[in-house]
Amino acid sequence: MSPEGSTRDAHSPRARWGSGPATATVGAAVLGLAAYFFVMSNRTGGDSYEAGQRLLDNVASSLVTLDSTLFPLLFELRTDLDVATGAQRRLVVDTRAYEAFVGTERAAELVDTVSRKLRLVDDFKAHQAVVRNSRAIASEMIGELAGLTALRDTPTRTAVADTERAWLRFVSLGAPERLRGLDHAIEAAEVADAGLVSVDEWHFFQLHAEAQQRNADRLRSLLLEVYRTPVGAVLERHRAVLEAEYRQAAFAAYRFRLALFVVVVALLAFSGYKVLQVGRYVRLVRRSNEQLEHRVEARTAELSTAAKSLHAEMREREAVETQLRMAQKLEAIGQLAAGIAHEINTPTQYVSDNVNFLATAWSDLSKVVDEYERVVLGGGSVDTDRRKAVWDDADVEYLRAEVPSALVEAASGLKQIGRIVKAMKDFSHPGDESLQPADLNRAIESTVEVARNEWKYVAELELDLNADLPFVPCDLSAMNQVILNIVVNAAQAIGGGLEPGELGRIRISSRQIGGRVEVVVEDDGPGIPEAIRAQVFDPFFTTKDVGKGTGQGLAIAFRVVQQQHGGTLTVGEGRDGRGARFVIGLPLARDAATDAGAAVAVQPLAAVT
Amino acid sequence: MFNRGRSGVLLLAALALAGCEPEASFDTVAEQTSRTFDFASSLTTAAPITPLQPLDVEWTRVRLGKRLFHDPRLSRDGKIACATCHVIAEGGDDGLRKAVGIDAAVGRLNTPTVLNASLNFAQFWDGRATTLEEQVPGPIHDPKEMGSSLESAVARLAGDAEIVARFADLYADGLTGDNMVDAIAAYERALTTPGSPFDRYLEGEDEALEPRAKRGYDLFLDLGCVSCHQGRNVGGNMFQHFGVMGDYFADRGNVTEADYGRYNVTGREEDKFMFKVPSLRNVAETAPYFHDGSAERLADAVRTMIRYQLGRPIKEEQVADIIAFLESLTGEVHPELL
Numbered sequence: 001m002s003p004e005g006s007t008r009d010a011h012s013p014r015a016r017w018g019s020g021p022a023t024a025t026v027g028a029a030v031l032g033l034a035a036y037f038f039v040m041s042n043r044t045g046g047d048s049y050e051a052g053q054r055l056l057d058n059v060a061s062s063l064v065t066l067d068s069t070l071f072p073l074l075f076e077l078r079t080d081l082d083v084a085t086g087a088q089r090r091l092v093v094d095t096r097a098y099e100a101f102v103g104t105e106r107a108a109e110l111v112d113t114v115s116r117k118l119r120l121v122d123d124f125k126a127h128q129a130v131v132r133n134s135r136a137i138a139s140e141m142i143g144e145l146a147g148l149t150a151l152r153d154t155p156t157r158t159a160v161a162d163t164e165r166a167w168l169r170f171v172s173l174g175a176p177e178r179l180r181g182l183d184h185a186i187e188a189a190e191v192a193d194a195g196l197v198s199v200d201e202w203h204f205f206q207l208h209a210e211a212q213q214r215n216a217d218r219l220r221s222l223l224l225e226v227y228r229t230p231v232g233a234v235l236e237r238h239r240a241v242l243e244a245e246y247r248q249a250a251f252a253a254y255r256f257r258l259a260l261f262v263v264v265v266a267l268l269a270f271s272g273y274k275v276l277q278v279g280r281y282v283r284l285v286r287r288s289n290e291q292l293e294h295r296v297e298a299r300t301a302e303l304s305t306a307a308k309s310l311h312a313e314m315r316e317r318e319a320v321e322t323q324l325r326m327a328q329k330l331e332a333i334g335q336l337a338a339g340i341a342h343e344i345n346t347p348t349q350y351v352s353d354n355v356n357f358l359a360t361a362w363s364d365l366s367k368v369v370d371e372y373e374r375v376v377l378g379g380g381s382v383d384t385d386r387r388k389a390v391w392d393d394a395d396v397e398y399l400r401a402e403v404p405s406a407l408v409e410a411a412s413g414l415k416q417i418g419r420i421v422k423a424m425k426d427f428s429h430p431g432d433e434s435l436q437p438a439d440l441n442r443a444i445e446s447t448v449e450v451a452r453n454e455w456k457y458v459a460e461l462e463l464d465l466n467a468d469l470p471f472v473p474c475d476l477s478a479m480n481q482v483i484l485n486i487v488v489n490a491a492q493a494i495g496g497g498l499e500p501g502e503l504g505r506i507r508i509s510s511r512q513i514g515g516r517v518e519v520v521v522e523d524d525g526p527g528i529p530e531a532i533r534a535q536v537f538d539p540f541f542t543t544k545d546v547g548k549g550t551g552q553g554l555a556i557a558f559r560v561v562q563q564q565h566g567g568t569l570t571v572g573e574g575r576d577g578r579g580a581r582f583v584i585g586l587p588l589a590r591d592a593a594t595d596a597g598a599a600v601a602v603q604p605l606a607a608v609t
Numbered sequence: 610m611f612n613r614g615r616s617g618v619l620l621l622a623a624l625a626l627a628g629c630e631p632e633a634s635f636d637t638v639a640e641q642t643s644r645t646f647d648f649a650s651s652l653t654t655a656a657p658i659t660p661l662q663p664l665d666v667e668w669t670r671v672r673l674g675k676r677l678f679h680d681p682r683l684s685r686d687g688k689i690a691c692a693t694c695h696v697i698a699e700g701g702d703d704g705l706r707k708a709v710g711i712d713a714a715v716g717r718l719n720t721p722t723v724l725n726a727s728l729n730f731a732q733f734w735d736g737r738a739t740t741l742e743e744q745v746p747g748p749i750h751d752p753k754e755m756g757s758s759l760e761s762a763v764a765r766l767a768g769d770a771e772i773v774a775r776f777a778d779l780y781a782d783g784l785t786g787d788n789m790v791d792a793i794a795a796y797e798r799a800l801t802t803p804g805s806p807f808d809r810y811l812e813g814e815d816e817a818l819e820p821r822a823k824r825g826y827d828l829f830l831d832l833g834c835v836s837c838h839q840g841r842n843v844g845g846n847m848f849q850h851f852g853v854m855g856d857y858f859a860d861r862g863n864v865t866e867a868d869y870g871r872y873n874v875t876g877r878e879e880d881k882f883m884f885k886v887p888s889l890r891n892v893a894e895t896a897p898y899f900h901d902g903s904a905e906r907l908a909d910a911v912r913t914m915i916r917y918q919l920g921r922p923i924k925e926e927q928v929a930d931i932i933a934f935l936e937s938l939t940g941e942v943h944p945e946l947l
């Protein structure tokens with residue numbers, strides 16, 4: 001298999017996996033289906049079932065509580081109804097809660113049964129109070145009656161005693177079958193003593209005996225009815241309904257779970273198949289990768305060779321650049337040398353002339369001195385004419401006037417030479433490329449001095465230097481070169497377009513603006529057309545005639561200012577729209593960025609030096 | 610995995626249940642019978658009447674309820690407040706034979722006291738409301754009482770920035786009919802009267818009860834009054850026929866539908882003339898008495914009860930002793946609730 005073939009195969013899985021919309025739709029549908037089955041399989045109704053059962057549990061527990069509170073009342077174990085009533089209310093609330101949960105219609109049977117039971121409980125409570133009271137009152141009345149009838153005749157006493165016995169038997173046994181005996185006893189008592197009917201106690205006794213007959217049995221049967229109210233059965237039915245619903249829901253959920261299982265198995269099978277497929281593709285890809293690796297290795301080797309040669313080229317270029325700068329400096333110095341020679345020559349000339357004059361003057365004066373020696377010291381004869389002739393020959397009057405001025409001129413010439421030499425010394429300050437605080441004004445002055453011969457025939461040069469200018473961190477030698485290049489450039493620009501006898505103007509100013517110092521060099525020459533302004537700092541760009549310039553001056557100035565010093569060098573129109581205006585801006589504080597820039601610019605030069 | 614899910618659901622359901630258990634509608638009587646019912650202790654003989662304990666009051670809600678209870682804007686004509694008929698400082702009722710409501714309409718029944726109403730097992734003479742929350746809207750909607758509705762009351766109160774703000778502070782949904790009912794019910798629930806001389810006596814302060822009242826209490830037990838008027842509220846926990854031992858209504862005459870009592874709720878023949886046994890707490894302050902307001906003085910009420918409910922003779926000095934006991938049942942409403 002050719003490398004090309006295997007590469008094509010390695011790409012084909014993507015097509016076969018299908019990133020097309022149809023596959024995405026099918027995938028989404030399958031996942032959606034699985035999610036649907038999952039959700040449905042969890043809808044077992046378990047939560048609602050549990051909640052419903054719990055509510056029924058509450059009803060059942062309240063029911064049991066209520067039932068347990070009632071028969072202590074029957075046996076008068078308890079005389080307050082608060083506990084039973086509380087249980088009643090609890091049952092109401094629990095039943096309502098269940099009703100709220102399953103809905104009024106479904107809870108109707110339970111609610112009805114519970115209400116029925118609660119009404120029976122209300123009846124039971126009312127009856128038990130009546131039965132209890134009337135039993136106590138009847139007992140009290142029959143007791144009173146026995147006392148009241150103690151003085152009456154025997155039949156009356158016997159009848160009342162019989163009635164009391166029948167009553168006590170009824171009460172203590174509590175048996176309905178004893179009611180007849182009580183009835184008989186009451187009848188017999190009334191027959192025995194007709195007057196008994198009008199006695200209050202007898203009346204009340206009869207009233208309560210009847211109430212007992214009416215209610216005692218009823219109370220028992222009421223309690224039985226309460227207990228027999230089929231709330232329990234209804235509860236069980238409700239439980240069963242809830243459970244049936246739960247089973248139904250659970251079965252439905254089970255089917256969904258089954259479906260989910262099927263979908264998941266299908267998905268797993270499909271994924272397994274795809275995994276196998278991918279395995280094959282992976283092997284293919286691996287093989288093609290190996291081939292690719294070989295090629296990459298080869299290419300890497302090529303690249304590393306190229307990188308090495310590039311590095312060498314870069315180093316070479318750096319070296320060339322350094323040499324270029326040196327060359328330009330030499331060029332500038334060479335160019336200046338003639339001018340400087342001329343500058344030095346002029347004062348040398350008149351120093352020399354004056355010294356020659358002084359030599360002549362001295363030889364003339366020495367004749368006068370000789371004559372004086374002969375006459376005054378040697379005691380020779382005084383020859384007035386001869387003396388006059390010597391004096392006149394020497395022209396002492398003239399010498400007296402000229403010698404001092406010749407001395408002054410010679411001294412001034414020497415001073416002039418000294419100044420030029422000092423400027424040269426300053427200008428050619430041996431820079432070590434590091435940025436040291438330096439007096440830029442002095443640099444400007446010495447540069448102007450050194451370059452005097454370049455500008456003095458074409459322009460008047462005006463210095464407007466700020467005396468308070470702070471020391472600027474800079475490489476003074478490099479900055480000298482920058483200023484020189486710009487001044488020479490200006491002078492040459494002016495010189496190109498001058499009428500004879502006409503002088504242009506160059507103005508150099510320095511100032512501080514915030515955290516930076518600016519040196520502005522303006523000329524009133526023809527200026528730099530806007531179209532080429534962007535190019536003037538390009539290396540080898542020049543408008544001068546061949547042989548007059550190498551086009552390196554401004555390019556070097558630009559690199560020195562921007563790269564070495566982290567400053568700016570811009571060019572624009574002069575003040576009146578004439579000439580050119582170069583602005584050198586240097587930062588006073590050296591931040592890290594400038595340092596880095598400086599380091600980059602400095603390092604290759606330092607390496608060469 | 611499914612089991613864990615279900616137990617989580619169970620827990621949630623339990624929480625939901627706990628949350629929806631209507632605490633507010635659980636009046637204090639019901640709270641006594643908790644789910645952990647102790648059968649054995651239910652068999653022990655307790656005193657038939659038990660003393661009242663001061664309640665913990667949820668003041669913000671109760672103050673709002675108090676404000677509403679005294680607000681006549683709840684009625685149609687803006688003249689009748691709950692407190693118009695339920696004068697808290699004067700026994701919690703109106704002192705009239707029958708209630709006088711909106712447009713001077715005379716009601717069918719005597720105004721029951723609102724004091725300790727929360728301790729009753731049902732509200733109204735016929736017990737048609739189980740909880741205070743069911744009871745509160747009754748008089749507001751009754752055309753002879755306040756002749757209004759919760760909705761229109763809400764509409765009238767909606768203009769009152771202060772009320773609206775107080776509702777907003779208390780309830781997530783602010784001023785609504787249900788929340789109004791809730792606040793009023795909370796106030797009513799706070800209107801208990803602990804600290805009566807009799808309660809103090811029950812709690813062991815023997816000198817709290819004068820000798821006549823002590824004799825009256827003995828009579829109250831012996832004569833059978835206590836069969837119905839028992840428990841914490843000295844009544845209010847059962848229904849009873851009016852006229853067990855004599856036909857009260859035949860003797861009084863002029864029977865109206867209102868006299869049918871519980872029958873009007875259940876429709877069962879045996880419930881005719883059946884009424885909620887009223888609490889006897891503060892009874893000395895709630896004249897006139899009975900659902901028809903027929904007994905002007907306490908002595909009349911005691912005699913009527915002895916005659917028609919107990920069916921027995923009684924001596925006048927016994928009546929006086931019983932009244933002395935009944936007067937000892939007067940407790941005090943918390944002064945801030947007045």
